[in-house]
Amino acid sequence: MPSQLPCALVTTIPEKPSLEGLEAKWRQQWDADGTYRFDRTKTRAEVFSIDTPPPTVSGSLHPGHVFSYTHTDLIARYQRMRGKEVFYPMGWDDNGLNVERRVQLLTGTIVDPSLPYDPDFRRPEKVDKKARAVAISRPNFIELCEEVVPEFETAYHELWATVGLSVDWDHTYTTIGPKAVRTSQRGFLRLAGRDLAYRSESPTLWDVDMRTSVAQAELEDRELPGAYHKLVFDGPDGPLLVDTTRPELLPACVAVVAHPDDPRYQPLFGQLATTPLFGVPVPILAHELADPEKGTGIAMICTFGDTTDVTWWRELSLPVRAVLQRDGRLRGVAWGEPGWESNDTAGAQAAYDELAGKTVKQAQSRIVELLTEAGLIEGDIRPITHSVKFWENGSRPLEIVTSQQWFIRYPPKDEMLIRGSALSWHPDFMRVRFENWVNGLMGDWNITRQRFFGVPFPVWYPIDADGQPDFLSPILADESDLPIDPTTATPRDFEESQRNQPGGFAADPDVMDTWATSSLSAQIVCGWEDDPDLFERTFPMDMRPQAHEIIRTWLFSSVVRSHYEHDSLPWANAAISGFIVDPDRKKLSKSAGNADDPTALLERHGADAIRYWSANGRPGMDMTLDEGQMKVGRRLAIKLLNASKFALSFGARSGASSITEPLDQAMLTELADVVDEATAAFDRFDYARALERTEAHFWGFCDDYLELVKTRAYGDGPQAESARVALGTALEALLKLFAPFLPYATEEVWSWWQTGSIHRSSWPTSAALRSAGSDADALPLRVAADILTEIRRAKSEAKGSMRAEVERVVVTDTAERIAALNAVAGDVAAAGVVAALDTQIGDAASVIVTLASTD
RNA sequence: GGGCGCGUAGCUCAGUUGGCUAGAGCGCUGCCCUUACAAGGCAGAUGUCGGGGGUUCGAGUCCCUCCGCGCCCACCA
Numbered sequence: 001m002p003s004q005l006p007c008a009l010v011t012t013i014p015e016k017p018s019l020e021g022l023e024a025k026w027r028q029q030w031d032a033d034g035t036y037r038f039d040r041t042k043t044r045a046e047v048f049s050i051d052t053p054p055p056t057v058s059g060s061l062h063p064g065h066v067f068s069y070t071h072t073d074l075i076a077r078y079q080r081m082r083g084k085e086v087f088y089p090m091g092w093d094d095n096g097l098n099v100e101r102r103v104q105l106l107t108g109t110i111v112d113p114s115l116p117y118d119p120d121f122r123r124p125e126k127v128d129k130k131a132r133a134v135a136i137s138r139p140n141f142i143e144l145c146e147e148v149v150p151e152f153e154t155a156y157h158e159l160w161a162t163v164g165l166s167v168d169w170d171h172t173y174t175t176i177g178p179k180a181v182r183t184s185q186r187g188f189l190r191l192a193g194r195d196l197a198y199r200s201e202s203p204t205l206w207d208v209d210m211r212t213s214v215a216q217a218e219l220e221d222r223e224l225p226g227a228y229h230k231l232v233f234d235g236p237d238g239p240l241l242v243d244t245t246r247p248e249l250l251p252a253c254v255a256v257v258a259h260p261d262d263p264r265y266q267p268l269f270g271q272l273a274t275t276p277l278f279g280v281p282v283p284i285l286a287h288e289l290a291d292p293e294k295g296t297g298i299a300m301i302c303t304f305g306d307t308t309d310v311t312w313w314r315e316l317s318l319p320v321r322a323v324l325q326r327d328g329r330l331r332g333v334a335w336g337e338p339g340w341e342s343n344d345t346a347g348a349q350a351a352y353d354e355l356a357g358k359t360v361k362q363a364q365s366r367i368v369e370l371l372t373e374a375g376l377i378e379g380d381i382r383p384i385t386h387s388v389k390f391w392e393n394g395s396r397p398l399e400i401v402t403s404q405q406w407f408i409r410y411p412p413k414d415e416m417l418i419r420g421s422a423l424s425w426h427p428d429f430m431r432v433r434f435e436n437w438v439n440g441l442m443g444d445w446n447i448t449r450q451r452f453f454g455v456p457f458p459v460w461y462p463i464d465a466d467g468q469p470d471f472l473s474p475i476l477a478d479e480s481d482l483p484i485d486p487t488t489a490t491p492r493d494f495e496e497s498q499r500n501q502p503g504g505f506a507a508d509p510d511v512m513d514t515w516a517t518s519s520l521s522a523q524i525v526c527g528w529e530d531d532p533d534l535f536e537r538t539f540p541m542d543m544r545p546q547a548h549e550i551i552r553t554w555l556f557s558s559v560v561r562s563h564y565e566h567d568s569l570p571w572a573n574a575a576i577s578g579f580i581v582d583p584d585r586k587k588l589s590k591s592a593g594n595a596d597d598p599t600a601l602l603e604r605h606g607a608d609a610i611r612y613w614s615a616n617g618r619p620g621m622d623m624t625l626d627e628g629q630m631k632v633g634r635r636l637a638i639k640l641l642n643a644s645k646f647a648l649s650f651g652a653r654s655g656a657s658s659i660t661e662p663l664d665q666a667m668l669t670e671l672a673d674v675v676d677e678a679t680a681a682f683d684r685f686d687y688a689r690a691l692e693r694t695e696a697h698f699w700g701f702c703d704d705y706l707e708l709v710k711t712r713a714y715g716d717g718p719q720a721e722s723a724r725v726a727l728g729t730a731l732e733a734l735l736k737l738f739a740p741f742l743p744y745a746t747e748e749v750w751s752w753w754q755t756g757s758i759h760r761s762s763w764p765t766s767a768a769l770r771s772a773g774s775d776a777d778a779l780p781l782r783v784a785a786d787i788l789t790e791i792r793r794a795k796s797e798a799k800g801s802m803r804a805e806v807e808r809v810v811v812t813d814t815a816e817r818i819a820a821l822n823a824v825a826g827d828v829a830a831a832g833v834v835a836a837l838d839t840q841i842g843d844a845a846s847v848i849v850t851l852a853s854t855d
Numbered sequence: 856g857g858g859c860g861c862g863u864a865g866c867u868c869a870g871u872u873g874g875c876u877a878g879a880g881c882g883c884u885g886c887c888c889u890u891a892c893a894a895g896g897c898a899g900a901u902g903u904c905g906g907g908g909g910u911u912c913g914a915g916u917c918c919c920u921c922c923g924c925g926c927c928c929a930c931c932a
Contacts, residue, residue, distance in 0.1 A: 017891085221931080228932080244932055257932090291932080299932035306931070386931050429859065433927065436858055440928065548859095549927070578860095581925080616868075621860085622925075626867055628881050631894095639892070646891030692869065696879075706891080714890085789898085796886060796898040803889050 013648055013752050017641035019634070022744040023607050027161055035757045036080075036166040038087050040534060048084035049541040050076060051522045051571055052167070053554070054091030054175055057152035058098035061159055063625055066598045068577035070614035072545040073165045074687040075575065077740035079542075080166065081763040087538050089171035089525045092156065094149040095180070096514035097212065100453040101393065103145050109134045111141045111452045113509065117488075123147060138452045138487060145176070145453045159598060164607050164743045166759065173524055175517050176453065181483035183524045184517040185458040187561060188406075188447075189476055192459075196409050196564060197447075199471060203303070203310045204446060206401045207391045208328030212450040213405065214391045214398060221387040224397070228295060229368065230378040234274040235284070237267075241378055243295025245386065247371065248363040249302035251278050251333070251352055252323045257312055258298040260286035265298055275300075276376040277351045277367070278335075279344035285316055304400035307389075311442075323355075324399050330363050332356045360399070404471050405448040406457060408516070411563055413438050419559050423574055426685040427620040430548055430576040437552040445557070447516040454511025458484050460491045467502040475505060519557035522570040541571040548576045548620065575685050578622040601630065608742040609633035615741050618688040636695065637745040640738060643702050644749040647727040650713060655725055659772055660718060662823040664726035666781035667705050668773030671697065671730055672766035678737055679763070687740070694737040701730065704785035711830035729772050733764040780820040784828050787811060787821060787847060791832035794849035805852040806834040812842040 030036060050072060055065060072088075080086045093099075104110060108127035115137040123144055124134065136144070153174070160167065173179055191197035204213040226245045233240040233256065242256055253275050258265035265284065272281045282300075289308060290299055301312045303320045312318065321339060325331045333356065335342055335349040342348040351370055355363045371377045388397045410416075416438045425431040448457075458477035461469040475491045477484050486507035490496045498504030520528075522541050527534040540562070546554060555574060562570035601610055605627070612633025617623035659665060674697040681689035713723035731749075739746040739758050750758035787809070795804050809832070811821060818839045821828070829837045835852070 226931095242932075246932080289930090291930085295932055297932095301932085308930080308932075388931080427860095432859060436928065552927075579926095618869095624867065626881090629867065632880060635894075638894070642892035642895090644891080649891070689869090689871090692879085696869095699879095702891090703896085707889095707896095710891090792897055793899090799886055801887055801889070802897060803887090 013645050017638075017645055017748075019606050019608070019637055019641070019745065022748050023162055023164075026744050026747050027164075030166075030757070030759075033757065035759055036086075036088065036168050038168045038171060039085050040537060042085040042537065044537050046083075046085050047087055047537055048076070048079040048543070049087035049526070049538040050089075051525065051541045051544040051558075052088065052090050053546050054093040054173070054518065054521065055156060056093040056096065056098060057149055057156065058096070058102050061156060061598055062580075063598050063601060064580040066159075066163055066601075066610060067580050067614045067617060067623065068545065068547060069160065069165060070163060070611050071575065071577050071617070071619070071687065072543075073163075073167075074611075074615055074740045075543065075545075075682070075685060076166050077743065077759060078682045078687070078690075078763070080759060081736065081739065081761060083762065086166070087171070087525075087541075088165075088167050089173065090157075090160065090165070090167045090169065091173045091175065091521065091525065092149075092153045093175045093514065093518060094145070094153070095175035095454055095517055097210065097214075097218070097391075097449065097451055098393065099145070099149065100141075100451055101210075103141075103148050103453070104133065106148060107144055109136050109141065109144065111136060111138055113138050113452065115140075139485070141452050142485075149174070149176070159602075162602055162607055163598075164611065166743070171525065175514065175521075175524075176455070178483050179530065180517055180520075180524050181455050182530065183520050183528060184455045184512060185477070185482045185484070186479055186529060187520050187523065187565065188512065188516070189458060189479055189482075191408055191564060192474075192476055194564075197406055198409070199404060199406050199474060201402055202405050202407070202446070203313070203400050203402050204405055204448075205307075205389065205398045206326060206403075207394050208326065208396055208399055209394060210391065210451075211326055213403070213446065213448060214394075218392050219389050219398070220392045222390050223385050224388045226384055226386050226388075228382045228384060229371070230296065231300070231371065232276055232376045232378055233300075234276070235268060236271040236273070239378075240268075240273050240284075240298065241296045242298055242300050244300055244305075245384070246302065246305040246364075248330070248355065248360055248367050249305045249323065250275055250300070250367060251280075251330075251348075251355070252302040252304075252321050253278075253280065253282055253300045254303055254313070254318045254321050255282045255285050255301045255316065256298050257285045257287045257290045257301055257316070259290040259292045260288065262290070262292045262297055264292075274343060277371060277374060278348040279342045280348070281343065285312075287312055287316060303402075306400070310400060314443075320402060322402055324360070324401055326401055326403070328396065328399060329357055329359050330355050403450075405446050406510075406512075407444040407446055408560070409444050410441055411560060413441060415563065416556075416559065419563055419569055423559075423569055424572060426573060426575045427618075430551060430574070430620060433548065433551045434556065437556055445560075447513045448510045449513050450509070451511050454514065455517050456485050456487065456511050457508040458482060458486060459508040460486050460494075460505040461508065463500070463502055463504050463506055465502050469506045474508070515553055515557050518554060519561045522558065522562065523565070528565075539570075540566070540568050543573045543575055544571045545575045545577065547579060549579075551576070573685065576620045578617060578620050580625050581622050601627070605630040605634050606637070606744075608637040608744050611741055611743075612636060612691075615687055615691045619685055633742075636698075637742050639702065640698075640735075640742065640745050641749060643698075643706065644731055644735070644752070646706065647731040648749075648753055650724040650727070653721070653725045653728045658718065658721045658725050659729070659774070661712070661722040661726075661827075662776060662780045662820075663705070663708060663784060663827050664722050665773040665776035666778045666824075667701070667709075667730060668726060668769050669776050669778040670781060671701075671733055672769035672773065673778070675733060675737065675764050675766040675769060679766075682740075690737075691741050694734070694741075698734060698738070700785070701734070704788060705730075705781065708781075708784055708788065708824070708827045708831045712827060726772075729769070733769060736761060736764045777820070779817070780824045783813075783817050783820045784824045787828050788831055790847035791828075791834065791849055794851060798851055800851065803833060806832055806849060807852040808836045808838065808850040809834050810838045810840070810848040811846075812840050813845045815841045817845075 076086050076088045110133035112135040117137050117139040121140045207214050228243045229247045231242050268284045269286045274281050303322050323330045336345040420434045460475040463469050494505050526539040558570050609630040613629040677693045678690040709723045735746045818841050825837050
């Protein structure tokens with residue numbers, strides 16, 4: 001009977017509200033209105049800036065990404081409604097070995113750095129996977145990457161926009177783009193200028209197939225079969241038995257080592273042993289890392305068989321006697337030359353010539369034959385299984401080779417620990433991971449990768465008259481020339497014709513580790529040096545969201561760079577997210593084949609529903625992929641539409657002075673408490689608790705308050721007006737509380753009676769709600785809901801309709817609760833269809849419901 | 856081996872400085888077309904709070920210990 005309803009301001013409440021189409025509609029609107037555009041006139045104090053993790057485009061996004069990126073968006077939306085101007089850029093990490101590999105596979109190409117640039121090269125239209133990869137030059141390959149990678153990025157953008165990330169898409173960057181390269185090269189030059197970056201020959205974990213050093217962050221261990229060989233060294237007191245799994249590295253042996261407390265070897269320390277087959281005298285040394293329980297308790301140190309060898313080599317100041325080349329084969333050695341002295345030069349040479357040029361595996365087989373023939377292996381070869389380091393996408397074990405690398409010095413540990421303690425961690429226990437990592441730091445940070453699609457070192461080396469590059473006298477580029485590629489740019493004071501000529505120059509052939517660039521993400525997005533105005537308004541940033549497994553890499557390295565460059569933390573808060581596990585508690589990942597396509601999830605449940613599921617994952621906690629939760633989220637969004645339709649069906653009203661009914665006032669007081677809790681939770685970055693409190697209140701609001709107030713709201717007079725104004729007041733606050741979680745549904749409802757975007761409206765305050773509710777006690781609503789539940793139970797047990805009439809209800813309770821109930825008796829009676837509601841004060845609380853006879 | 860986290864209903868999870876009979880949702884059972892919502896509503900059943908010990912008037916919560924799971928680190932001759 002619309003004619004009986006009061007004249008409504010409401011214009012656009014749909015007959016049957018639905019979630020269909022909301023995402024497309026509001027995405028477009030937000031885009032058109034620039035709803036999330038950063039206003040760079042705001043001052044630093046007014047800005048909330050976020051150092052978004054640039055997802056790598058080497059794979060595809062999975063639900064875990066949606067999960068954690070949603071968490072960031074929840075904070076961003078909250079801060080925006082709190083009045084902050086949110087600086088929320090997005091980056092794409094298209095820099096690094098994995099991206100390079102993906103582009104190679106996709107385009108059927110491989111890089112040959114010796115080839116010249118071919119201006120006519122075009123991306124192959126079809127890739128025959130069986131055909132040989134096409135060899136192209138490094139500049140051509142980089143061009144190809146720049147062409148292919150945006151295709152990946154478009155797909156990512158599409159997904160993020162659908163999820164509803166309130167990113168300012170005008171502020172996007174790529175880690176290989178000119179801005180990032182310039183920042184990264186500038187950061188490098190500044191460190192090199194202060195001797196905080198230096199070049200050194202050093203043992204490095206090396207992938208013999210990709211022919212590059214590999215970042216510690218990209219390592220994984222795999223179990224492989226191996227075998228112990230008990231080699232017979234010639235010791236001071238006769239044969240000395242040494243167990244090894246790497247007999248092929250015997251020619252690279254520089255010492256043997258046992259534990260200092262091991263009585264078997266104590267008398268031998270400081271004396272010499274001689275290697276079998278090669279006759280090389282090596283010292284017998286003591287070191288804590290030697291394990292008396294392992295093998296014969298004495299190990300051979302080779303340059304280099306594993307990372308322990310590197311530690312021993314470094315700490316015991318041993319020489320290098322390297323046999324492994326970068327292609328994984330043994331190199332040629334002239335025995336008798338300096339560093340290769342033997343007691344039996346001819347014998348050593350003869351044995352070694354059998355190994356030179358062979359792969360590690362081939363050399364191992366051959367040397368075992370040689371040793372066995374010579375009777376220099378004691379007993380049987382004992383097969384074992386041991387874990388071996390691999391590059392995560394590699395197929396052969398990593399080797400350790402020495403090569404020229406750029407390093408960044410780590411700052412002193414105590415300075416890093418002070419930075420770590422000044423940072424606010426969410427959750428706080430994640431701080432410990434940082435501290436553990438800092439306390440365990442060894443060596444410096446190798447930032448060199450022998451790859452192509454990366455940030456080049458802005459460096460050349462002079463070539464002497466004999467044609468030898470002098471790696472210890474690098475020619476640094478001028479900052480004003482950045483970004484540059486030294487393989488195409490010419491250093492000042494040189495002619496291009498002098499490239500690779502005696503007396504000329506040579507480009508640094510390598511690129512930087514991807515972390516060397518991403519550790520400057522805050523500097524890149526804030527426009528360090530490039531845009532001082534923006535930098536001043538955004539840096540140091542407010543928040544770094546990221547995953548816990550890269551605290552030791554990304555977070556730590558970012559702190560290092562900011563420490564050096566700005567003598568500050570890069571951000572005030574680190575928000576650490578957990579990841580998604582499948583029901584078997586395995587980490588969800590594409591390669592494990594247990595990752596669902598997030599696009600399919602979005603289509604099935606909708607963005608608000610996915611966000612709801614994500615928001616239930618507490619900061620730092622791992623969560624299970626649970627489509628059931630997404631269904632709950634979807635239902636919540638639909639419920640919100642319907643409840644809003646009801647609340648607004650009486651017209652959008654305001655005027656707190658007309659809220660006079662105790663039930664309405666009690667509801668607003670309760671809501672004010674929820675606002676306080678949600679606000680406090682959000683301020684602690686605990687969006688999950690904010691949602692939980694809001695949601696719990698909302699269901700109670702629908703189930704109890706709406707039912708209790710319905711009859712009155714449909715009526716006339718000041719009591720009806722009180723209900724209607726209270727409904728409008730509560731709805732506005734509730735929508736705002738939900739807005740960060742359900743941006744689409746809340747925006748839709750907002751548009752029914754408000755102008756502008758809810759996401760640019762102000763966060764509700766409890767003070768306003770308390771004032772609207774006249775600071776009333778919340779008890780009347782609680783008691784009314786309790787009595788209503790009892791009435792419903794009686795009807796349910798009688799298998800009656802909820803509209804069934806109740807002849808009489810007698811409530812016995814404390815004086816306080818009876819007083820509260822009396823204040824709202826009319827609403828309770830109406831909601832329960834109760835003819836007579838009697839109350840009495842008594843010790844034993846009870847509710848006696850007498851249903852009307854149905855005859 | 857070290858560090859951190861987790862273990863609460865069949866499932867996914869809350870439970871804040873110790874405090875009434877331990878909660879929510881999903882699922883399950885029953886009922887209800889009720890003028891916001893049947894893609895809904897109402898009601899109901901469901902627990903050795905991982906095990907053991909301790910502190911306390913009182914422990915899911917604090918302490919010790921053990922078990923299981925996960926992540927990171929170390930080791931990997």
